[in-house]
Amino acid sequence: MSGAEANPAAGSLPGEPPGGRRALAVWGVGVAVYFVAVIFRTSLGVAGLDAADRFGVNASALSTFSILQLLVYAGMQIPVGLLVDRLGTKKVLGLGAVLFTAGQLGFALSPTYGMALASRALLGCGDALTFISVLRLGTRWFPARRGPLVGQFAGLAGMAGNLVSTLVIARLLHGVGWTAAFAGSALAGAVVLVLLVLFLKDHPEGHEPQPVPHQGAAYVRRQIAASWREPGTRLGMWVHFTTQFPAMVFLLLWGMPFLVEAQGLSRATAGELLTLVVLSNMAVGLVYGQIVARHHGARLPLALGTVAATALLWAATLAYPADTAPMWLLIVLCTVLGACGPASMIGFDFARPANPPERQGTASGITNMGGFIASMTTLFAIGALLDATAGDYTVAFSAVFLLQALGTVQILRLRGRAVRRERERLVTSRVETVHVPA
Numbered sequence: 001m002s003g004a005e006a007n008p009a010a011g012s013l014p015g016e017p018p019g020g021r022r023a024l025a026v027w028g029v030g031v032a033v034y035f036v037a038v039i040f041r042t043s044l045g046v047a048g049l050d051a052a053d054r055f056g057v058n059a060s061a062l063s064t065f066s067i068l069q070l071l072v073y074a075g076m077q078i079p080v081g082l083l084v085d086r087l088g089t090k091k092v093l094g095l096g097a098v099l100f101t102a103g104q105l106g107f108a109l110s111p112t113y114g115m116a117l118a119s120r121a122l123l124g125c126g127d128a129l130t131f132i133s134v135l136r137l138g139t140r141w142f143p144a145r146r147g148p149l150v151g152q153f154a155g156l157a158g159m160a161g162n163l164v165s166t167l168v169i170a171r172l173l174h175g176v177g178w179t180a181a182f183a184g185s186a187l188a189g190a191v192v193l194v195l196l197v198l199f200l201k202d203h204p205e206g207h208e209p210q211p212v213p214h215q216g217a218a219y220v221r222r223q224i225a226a227s228w229r230e231p232g233t234r235l236g237m238w239v240h241f242t243t244q245f246p247a248m249v250f251l252l253l254w255g256m257p258f259l260v261e262a263q264g265l266s267r268a269t270a271g272e273l274l275t276l277v278v279l280s281n282m283a284v285g286l287v288y289g290q291i292v293a294r295h296h297g298a299r300l301p302l303a304l305g306t307v308a309a310t311a312l313l314w315a316a317t318l319a320y321p322a323d324t325a326p327m328w329l330l331i332v333l334c335t336v337l338g339a340c341g342p343a344s345m346i347g348f349d350f351a352r353p354a355n356p357p358e359r360q361g362t363a364s365g366i367t368n369m370g371g372f373i374a375s376m377t378t379l380f381a382i383g384a385l386l387d388a389t390a391g392d393y394t395v396a397f398s399a400v401f402l403l404q405a406l407g408t409v410q411i412l413r414l415r416g417r418a419v420r421r422e423r424e425r426l427v428t429s430r431v432e433t434v435h436v437p438a
Contacts, residue, residue, distance in 0.1 A: 022204065023141035027150070029200045030137045031157045033093050033192045037130040038161030039169070039185065040104045040123055041069070045162075045252045046170035046271065047178075049260070054178060055113040059257075059391075063383030065120050066253045067376050072124035074372035080129055081365025082220055084136050085358060088202040093133045097196060099126025101189025108182030131158070132364045135348065139360050140203040145293070148349050152289030155345045159281040162251055166275045227363040231417040232354025236363075237370040238414065239303050240347035242407025244371030246310050246400055247340035249378045251277060254397075262393035263324045273334045280338020288342040292349055299346050300415055304408070306343035309336050311404050318394045344371050353422055374403050 044051065044065055052062050084092050103123025110116035131154070138150035172181035227233050250258075251274060259270035291298050313333045317325045325333075347367045355363040378399050385396035 026199065026201055027134075027137055027141050029192075029195050030089065030093060030134045031154055033097055033196055034130045034134045034154065035157045035161045036188045036192050037096065037100050037127045038158040039164050039188065040100050041127050042162045042165040042251055043104070043169045043182065043185065044069075044120070045274070046165055046256065047173055048253050048256055049267075050173060050178065051116075055116060057113060059386040060383040061113070063253060063379045065117065066379050067383075068117055069120045069124035069127075070252075070372050070376040070379065072121050073128040074369050074376060076125060076128035077132065077365035077369040077372070078224060078362065079365075080132050081361035081363070082223060083129075084133050084361035084365075085223065089133045089137045089140070090196065090200050090202055092129050093200065094193065094196055096126045096129030096133065097189055097193040099123070099129070101126070101186050101193065104189060105183055105186040108179050108186065132361055132368060135364050136361050137200075137202070139352070139357065144352075148292040148345075149289045151345050151348050152285045152292075152342060155341055156282050156285045159278050159285065159341055163275065163278040163282075166251075166271060166278060170271055223359060223362045224366075227351075227355055227359050227366055230351075230354040230363070231414050231421050232350045233363045233366055235411065235414040235418040236347035236349070236351035236354075236367040238347075238407050238410040239300075239350060239370070240344045240367050241370030241374045242307050242404055242411060243303055243340050243346070244344035245340075245374035245378050245403060246314070247277060247281070247337040248371065248375040249382065249400075250274075250337055252375065253379060254382050258393050258397070259330070261391065263330065273330060276331065276334040277337045280335045281341045282338075284339045285342040285345070288339075288346070292346060296349070299349055300411070303343050303346045304411065306336075306339045307404055307408060310340060311401060313337075314397065314400055318397055347371075350418060350422075353425065354418070370407075374407070378403060 048062060051057075051065065052059075055061075080092065100123050103119050103121075103126055106119030106122060107116055110119050134154050135151060138146075138154065142150050169181060169185060172184065175181075176184070249255075255274050255277070256267070256270050259265045259273055260267060263270075265273070288302060291302065313329075313336045317329055317333050320326070320329065347370065348364060351363040351367040352360065381399035382396045385399065386393070389395045
């Protein structure tokens with residue numbers, strides 16, 4: 001993309017929230033709720049083999065846990081965006097905390113596969129209410145120029161939750177057992193719910209949003225249609241779709257089985273590689289956030305570069321001319337997979353400037369659907385291909401390339417229109433600001 005790309009985050013507009021310590025404290029409470037939601041979401045990733053043994057299921061049935069969870073999550077993103085725009089962050093986040101805590105506790109106590117599935121669906125429902133709420137909380141408490149950094153730090157908190165799953169839940173699982181590990185972790189949900197009730201506020205004093213009269217189904221349709229018409233929203237969705245899912249699939253379910261069963265590693269070594277993905281994600285997130293905040297023209301090069309690097313490393317690993325890939329190659333693969341999460345956050349940096357404040361939740365919901373639809377599709381494809389090929393991980397993981405190709409085509413198709421529209425909005429906002437009477 002050319003250096004002439006618009007940079008809507010270059011300055012603050014009149015009336016923007018000031019940020020500061022109070023904003024960090026309130027936003028931190030919301031991030032803590034999201035942090036716990038990610039712990040619960042990814043806890044199955046370190047328990048996949050244990051779940052298969054506990055419930056006596058094959059690869060396809062095991063993938064159904066994560067597929068159902070992500071199906072609920074993805075399907076709720078637009079409704080959640082509308083709810084956040086309508087009800088505010090505190091109410092939606094509070095409901096989310098109640099639901100994902102109940103889901104985690106139910107998963108701990110489920111004696112059958114069917115009950116465990118229902119618990120994961122409930123968890124996915126609560127999880128779905130968190131991230132869009134945290135993004136909206138950031139837009140209400142921080143100026144627009146801080147948007148890329150705020151978004152990346154939210155994603156960083158999510159990866160910290162993933163790290164807790166990898167390091168803590170895995171050890172608890174093999175130390176105290178299934179029920180105690182999952183039930184004990186559910187206590188974290190109760191803690192953040194109390195913090196939310198006591199300390200979270202939707203917006204700073206003097207920055208109350210204009211009330212939007214609700215007009216039933218017509219209002220909902222207008223919000224969705226107006227957000228979808230913006231090329232920036234659609235581009236953001238496809239960026240999220242194309243970048244997020246390789247790491248999500250790896251961490252959420254199939255990384256541990258792939259490393260143990262296909263690569264012959266011990267569970268301890270496989271867990272260390274999963275931890276490397278998370279640590280890489282956290283480090284890259286800080287770098288990407290700084291780059292995008294300062295140079296908006298770097299958004300697409302970063303996103304497409306991450307897609308290309310991920311595809312290259314997966315191809316090298318799957319096509320390696322030996323029964324297993326060498327450890328150095330697996331380390332590089334996991335390091336590159338760590339860039340997928342930060343790259344997916346760039347999608348929101350296309351949707352955010354394309355929509356006014358009253359549509360931020362809806363636009364973020366549409367964007368956030370992308371990666372989770374891709375993850376759900378890939379989880380299903382890998383499970384089905386493993387069963388069809390008697391456990392051939394090379395064939396199964398080739399599904400990654402198909403979705404990356406689809407997403408890349410859509411990104412290239414939409415990028416020109418999105419950039420032109422963003423420039424037009426920036427010019428219009430500058431003209432309106434100049435003519436605002438003193």
